[in-house]
Amino acid sequence: MSRQSVSVTRPSAPEDGHPPAPGRAAGAGGLPRPVVRLGRSATPYTFVSPFFLLFAAFGLFPLIYTAWVSLHDWNLLSSENPFIGLENYGELFADGYFWNAAFNTLSVGLLSAIPQLALALVLAHLLNRPLRAQTMWRITLLLPNVTSVVAVVVIFSQLFGREFGLVNLVLGVFGVDPVNWQADVASSHIAIALMIMWRWTGYNALIYLAAMQAVPRELYEAATIDGASGARQLRRITIPMIRPTIIFTVIVTTIGSMQIIAEPLLFGAQVSNGASVTGGTDRQFQTLALYLYEKGFRSFEFGYASAAAWVMFLLVILVVGVNYLVVRRMRGGLE
Amino acid sequence: MGTPRLSTAHRMNKITRLAAPMIAATLLTLTAACGGGGGGTSTQSDGSGGSAEKIKLTVALFGDFGFKPLYEEFKKTHPNVEIEERQAAFADHHTNLATHLATGAGTADVEAIEVGYISQFTAQPDRFTDLKQFGLERRQSDYLDWKWQQGLAPNGALIGLGTDVGGLAMCYRTDLFEQAGLPTGREEVSALWPTWEQYIEIGKKFAAAAPKDAKFFDSPGEIMRAMIAQAPVGVYDAQDNIVVGTNPDIKKAWDLSVQMIDAGLSAKIGAFTPEWNTGFAKGTFATVICPAWMTAYIQDQAKNSAGKWDIATVPGGAGNSGGSHLTVPKQSKHPKEAAELIDLLTSAESQAAVFKATGNFPSIPSLYGQTDIQNFTKDFFNDAPVGKIYSDAAANLKPQHLGPREGDVRTAIGNGLGRVEQGRQTPDEAWAQVLKDVGDIK
Structure with a gap:
């Protein structure tokens, strides 16, 4: 940007580098020029x-303070919290339960996110055409999301x-033995993933639908004339055209998956x-967030929980970064 | 760009230049106001006591303690005091209390603490009001000595006054016992199981003859907790060392619990879960460990089974499970009134009234012999003389030292039994993991 254009957008800015003499020109409101x-x-x-002030107070400060706390043997109830350096981190990395929680988080995240987004895409594609009672369908999609998470988990449980x-009653009709859903890793992860999918599939479908409405009709018309089926249009036109939206939902869903706590807790x-x-x-x-809750709010070991929170934060960034790269590399047919 | 547009831009600039800082300032003020407003629990007036000044006291409890009529009583002598009760779930209540104490704001004027948590909190006497300041040490002679001791800090400060004790008994379903061909009278049932080994034998007899979908007990978690409570030393020794691995009584309780699981006596339904509540109503289990405070819970959960439950003595001798103390955090602006309220809520008359209303059993031994307590019965439990049953249970109690992390130790043990019950681990593997988990508790 040239100096000229600056002076156009800011008409009363000094044209040269000279320091303005005090009182030389009483600018707007008669205030001195500086x-x-x-x-x-x-x-x-x-x-x-x-925004930045609020972020500093409620985002940045807690982030930094948590890092500070994580360097201490900080019990919520005791009055002395000695500095212990990186000891909490060492203990954390050696704690099998932490890695178990990390695995569970990843597993539940994958089990819920992939079917959820795929289903949302299909739902949005189905709704992206002239339908009777369109608004009703769209509202229905959002209903599970506005239901309180506690209500959803209690009912699902x-x-x-x-x-x-x-x-189990229905399974029994088909001669399947009752499953103790909480007892096994796989069955419990599936149950929790279903709760998450129930709440978020419709929400993501709506986001996709909004993006799909911006895809030019002509592309579909041309494809229809060429004889492309609905599924082929979804794969070859819709998905490539709404890829930025898909990347967005993948990132948001990933972050959400890393923070799952209410479902396993209840x-x-x-x-x-x-x-x-x-x-x-x-x-x-037990997910990472629940592990953190156990350490911080049941055992009151705040230093240790803070260390877990920071490692979790870094893991979220890592996983989101990997996801971003993977999704960005997925090439659609149009390019 | 034409001149008129320029001048518009200029004017806009002038307005926004003035407005922006104002908006920012307003936002900041709002933020500050929000931050300051969160903590207050009482009115602004400083506690000067006695005077006609309006005072609001908050009382934080887990569940209903049956205190509501007593507040009215308190207002008769303190017309200027308004009382607000807050209730939360058991674990949430104690977590809230800990965070409120740590952050220095948000506690109520009177906070209840369950016995499993009490030594964790009495270890921080500087965060609580020493009730001796308000002369409450005169109440010592009223109390069961061990209950009184539990409310003391290591430095001798009086942190909390006891409310109830949870003397143990065993509740059982008479209809299921009858179907299984067992005696149903509470004397005969009590005679069936002086020991836990005999309880298991009766359980096997029950399982052989009872309806298919009824099990002998709910889950071994509460039973093992009861067995530990009956031992002279529990999970902590007197020096606050965790002795789960070395205390033979704990291992014996574990082995007995495993035997009960192996015998197929358990309905595998954890205490205080929704399925447990359903189980009460449906008669899924025939016996359940019954500290005094549990009677109110059963009555609430199994309304339609009135008269089908009865109460016998517990196998293995007397023990205490649960019970609470009332404390005044340092944060309270009206410690004097709060202490006076605690004095009233825990008085002999109040504890007797609470017992009759809810079932929470008094921690004041002079009440146990009184005829109105001795003769008190509950029709829900087939007119069982609950006053006499729990008086006997409480009078025979041997005090047991409780350590700071009782709750976490119990969780580790309970999860171990759960793993055996779910078939995830052999009893030996589960026990090894319990010892490891307990070893990580500092």
């Missing part, structure tokens, strides 16, 4: 500052109940009080 200049250059920053659950409450924070008797479905 003040006016300061005000002018500060205005945009003032405008965006509320009852469906998955071992003794009196509906799922699902475990079906087994016993104690198995609730441990995510099952054998930590079959």
Whole structure:
């Protein structure tokens, strides 16, 4: 950008490098020139500052303070919290339960995210055509998402109940033995993934639908004339055209998956009080966030929990980065 | 770019230049106001006591303690005091208390603490009001000595006054016992199982003759907890060392619990889960460990089975499970009124009234002999003389030292039994993992 264009967009800025003489030109409101200049250059920053101030107070400060806490033997109830350097991190990396939680998080995340996004894509594709009662269909998609997570998990947990659950009742009709859903790693992960899918599939479908509406009709018309089927149009036109949206949903879903806590916590409450924070008797479905909660808010070991939080933060960045690269490399047919 | 547009831009610039800082300032003020507003639990007035100044006391409990009529009583002598009760779930309540204490804001004026947590909190006497300041040490002679001791800090400060004790008994379904060909009278049933070994034998008899979908007990977690409570030393020794691995009584309780699982006596339904609640109503299990406070819970969960439950003595002798203390955190702005409220809520008359209303059994031994307690029965439990049953249970109690991390140790043990029950591990593997988990608790 040339100096000229700057002076066009900011008409009263000094044209040369000379320091303006005080009082030489009483600018707007009769203020001295430096003040006016300061005000002018500060205005945009003032405008965006509320977000950054709030972020600093509620995002950045906790982040840094958590790092500080993680370097201490910090018990919530004790009055002395000695500095212990990186000891918490060493202990954490040696803790099999932490890695177990990391595995569970990844497993539940994959089990829920992939079918969820694929299903959302198909749903959006089906809805992206003239339909009767369009609004009703779209609202229906969002309904599971506005339901409270507690209500969803409590109801699903009852469906998955071992003794009196509906799922086992139906399985029994087909001669399948009742499944103790909380007892095994695979069954518990599937149950939790289903709860997550129930809540988020419709939400993602709506986002896809919005993106699909922006895809030019002509492409579909041309494809139809060429004899391309609906599935082929989805694969060859829709997906490549809405790829930025897909990347967005993949990242948001990944972040969401890394933070799953309410589902396993309430699902475990079906087994016993104690198995609730441990995510099952054998930590079959304890996620990272739940592990953090157990350490921080049941054992009150805040230093250790803070270390876990930081490692979790880095893991989220890592997984999101990998996902981003993978999805970006997926080439659609149009390019 | 034409001149008129320029001047518009200029004017806009002028307005926004003034507005932006104002908006920012407003936002900041709002933020500050939000931050400051969260903590207050009481009115602004400083606790000067006695005077007609309006005071609001908050009482934080887990579940219903049956205190509501007592608040009215308190207002008679303290017309200026308004009382607000907050209830939360068991674990959430204690987590909230810990975080509120740590952050220095948000506690109620009176906070209940369950016995499993009490020594974790009494270890921090500087965060609580020493109730001796308000003369409450005079209450010592009222109490069961061990209950009184539990409310003391290591430095001698009086942190909490006891409410109830959880003397153990065994609740059982008379209809299921009858179908299994067992005696149903509470005296005869009590005579069936003086020891846990005999309890298992009766269980096997029950399993052989009972309806297919009824098991002998709910799950071994609470039973093992009861067996530990009956031992002279529990999971902690007197010096606060965890002795799970070395205390033979714990291993014996574990082995007995495993035997019960192996015999197929367990309905495999964890205590305080939704399926447990359903199980009460449906009669899925025939016996359940029954500390005094549990009677109210059963009555609530199994409304339609009134008269089908009865209460016998527990195998293995007396023991305590549960019970609470009331404390005043340092944060309270009205510690004097809060202490006076605790004095009233824990008085002999109040504890007797609470017992009759809810089933929570008093920690004041002079009440146990009183005829109105001795003769108190509950029709839900087939007119069982609950007053007499729990008086006997409480009078025979041997005190047991509880350590700071009782809850976490119990969780580790309970999860171990759960793994055996779910068939994930052999009893030996599960026990080894319990010892490892318990070893990680500091």
